[in-house]
Amino acid sequence: MSKLELLPAVDVRDGQAVRLVHGESGSETSYGDPLEAALAWQRAGAEWLHLVDLDAAFGTGDNRERIAEVARSMDLKVELSGGIRDDASLAAALATGCTRVNLGTAALETPEWVAKIIAEHGDKIAVGLDVRGTTLRGRGWTRDGGDLYETLERLDAEGCARYVVTDIAKDGTLQGPNLQLLRDVCAATDRPVVASGGVSSLDDLRAIASLVPEGVEGAIVGKALYAEAFTLEEALEAVAG
Numbered sequence: 001m002s003k004l005e006l007l008p009a010v011d012v013r014d015g016q017a018v019r020l021v022h023g024e025s026g027s028e029t030s031y032g033d034p035l036e037a038a039l040a041w042q043r044a045g046a047e048w049l050h051l052v053d054l055d056a057a058f059g060t061g062d063n064r065e066r067i068a069e070v071a072r073s074m075d076l077k078v079e080l081s082g083g084i085r086d087d088a089s090l091a092a093a094l095a096t097g098c099t100r101v102n103l104g105t106a107a108l109e110t111p112e113w114v115a116k117i118i119a120e121h122g123d124k125i126a127v128g129l130d131v132r133g134t135t136l137r138g139r140g141w142t143r144d145g146g147d148l149y150e151t152l153e154r155l156d157a158e159g160c161a162r163y164v165v166t167d168i169a170k171d172g173t174l175q176g177p178n179l180q181l182l183r184d185v186c187a188a189t190d191r192p193v194v195a196s197g198g199v200s201s202l203d204d205l206r207a208i209a210s211l212v213p214e215g216v217e218g219a220i221v222g223k224a225l226y227a228e229a230f231t232l233e234e235a236l237e238a239v240a241g
């Protein structure tokens with residue numbers, strides 16, 4: 001079995017590292033300084049950081065300078081998300097030196113622009129497929145944005161390099177990942193899939209790792225790490241191929 005990549009998450013709202021439940025604004029638990037959180041994951045051996053500007057995703061402002069400071073301070077690979085919806089926000093995101101960006105709303109609302117930047121930037125662009133059931137959600141997960149599988153087919157045809165798949169119903173709940181959704185998405189695309197939402201235990205990570213042969217490449221881990229359900233060192237050991 002190949003190794004599953006782990007991406008500890010640092011979501012930033014109002015300058016603080018936070019975790020949400022179901023991605024709902026107002027459900028924040030704060031975990032302090034985002035740079036300290038990111039450095040802690042790096043010290044623990046992370047190869048990736050999933051860094052999210054939640055205010056930009058919700059349209060309640062942005063944490064652009066704080067996010068850039070975190071991204072630039074890291075020696076590891078950074079996946080940057082939240083509010084990347086036009087040329088200016090994309091340029092600012094790429095200027096942080098991040099390894100790739102992850103687009104949500106733009107893939108639903110401005111498909112021509114997304115097709116153009118996929119053609120220009122290749123695997124520096126991932127698309128976040130944030131779903132309730134099989135309906136995509138954008139604008140801070142507050143607005144419906146079409147059918148998962150129709151959008152996946154379109155993005156595949158445009159050359160999208162990878163997908164970050166989040167089951168909103170699971171996100172931030174510590175109730176376990178939606179393995180069937182991951183299997184279904186992997187069956188519908190030949191592009192790698194990063195799993196997001198619901199991880200609560202090392203067994204959950206082992207279950208996601210069992211889907212590597214089907215196309216799952218990585219897993220984002222948030223609340224379980226902050227809630228100390230396990231350490232990042234234990235998680236990396238659990239999924240080492």
Ligand SMILES: O=C(O)c1ccccc1N[C@@H]1O[C@H](COP(=O)(O)O)[C@@H](O)[C@H]1O
Binds near residue numbers: 023052054102106130
């Ligand atoms: O990660 C979350 O908890 C989250 C909650 C609510 C909205 C967005 C969230 N996260 C990330 O934001 C991007 C979408 O941002 P945008 O639509 O491109 O502005 C999405 O990929 C999630 O990773």
